[in-house]
Amino acid sequence: MLHDPTDLAAMAEALSRSADYRVLRRLVPRPVSPPAFGQEVRTGILLDTETTGLEHAKDELIELGMVKFDYTPDGRIVGVRDTFSAFNEPSAPISAEVTALTGITDEMVAGHRFDDAAITAFAENAVIVIAHNSGFDRKFAERYWPLFEHKAWGCSMSEIDWRKHGFVGAQLGYLLNGAGFFHQAHRAVDDCHALLEVLAFELPTTGLPALALLLETARKATMRVWAEQTAFELKDSLKRRGYRWNDGSDGRPKSWFIDVDETALEDEIAFLRTQIYMQDVEPTVQRLTAFTRFSGRI
Structure with a gap:
């Protein structure tokens, strides 16, 4: 019908x-x-x-x-x-x-x-x-x-x-x-x-x-934090925290990394210092905006 x-x-x-x-x-x-x-x-x-x-x-x-x-x-x-x-x-x-x-x-x-x-x-x-x-x-x-x-x-x-x-x-x-x-x-x-x-x-x-x-x-900036040269046995801790692995094939570091809001940067660095490196390190940090985020050039 x-x-x-x-x-x-x-x-x-x-x-x-x-x-x-x-x-x-x-x-x-x-x-x-x-x-x-x-x-x-x-x-x-x-x-x-x-x-x-x-x-x-x-x-x-x-x-x-x-x-x-x-x-x-x-x-x-x-x-x-x-x-x-x-x-x-x-x-x-x-x-x-x-x-x-x-x-x-x-x-x-x-x-x-x-x-x-x-x-x-x-x-x-x-x-x-x-x-x-x-x-x-x-x-x-x-x-x-x-x-x-x-x-x-x-x-x-x-x-x-x-x-x-x-x-x-x-x-x-x-x-x-x-x-x-x-x-x-x-x-x-x-x-x-x-x-x-x-x-x-x-x-x-x-x-x-x-x-x-x-x-x-x-419209917000984000901060990319690289956790380079970390011990292999810490990979699960980094994964749980939200870190992703970059294999280095794209010219970027062969390393774990995470993107966080600017307001969370201090907490992220504190996590790396106290839970991962056990020392006062200064990890590589990149500031990303909509003009650079997701780009192969970064």
Whole structure:
């Protein structure tokens, strides 16, 4: 039996008002709209990449998706300004593993090349670039297009404590479901549209959109503390504290490190002195901002 779409919408609305049901709506990308007038807005870009592998120094980009959007200084999304989607043929065949993961085949990318000038023009007026794993996407974007070295970046996966706000994890599809949508993602730009709705979602804990929380975090400086030359048997203590291991292959120290707020720096150094080194050491500390965080240059 067929239902009028308006009937289905009314049924979904009725169900969503009940505490016994949760309704997921198919994500329909927001249409492109002209710049908003009469209110102060800034322009951001949501970016997603697909690659031939995980190593930014040698693997290649095979797809780039971007959604340009306007937002108010307090983090409310006003509208979509433009979208970008493109394939790029790599220098070697795409592996079966990558095709299984991304759905991208050699036939899909054959003959395609990124238009570097178009990508630079698309992104040049953005004040922030946001990816759902900026630690991965920024390194690739910077290698291909130097413009991205000079942009502020935010990470919607790591710079929002999703668990604190009622989500079990930070996987994009799960967050999208939590915001009331589902999508059948095929392209990188589809994930950008999904991320837009996740960032527009008002967190029940704050009453503000998730983007507001991300911007607040991204605007703060963080301190990267390197715990170099530590005893092997102390690795579990460092892990429990939140330290991560860097294997030295990227030119950075072969060492444990942690990123903390500026206000927590003294406590972190005290932990290293009393629990790890047992002496008055001065660990290497780097100050990171949105302009340097997640970059392969740091």
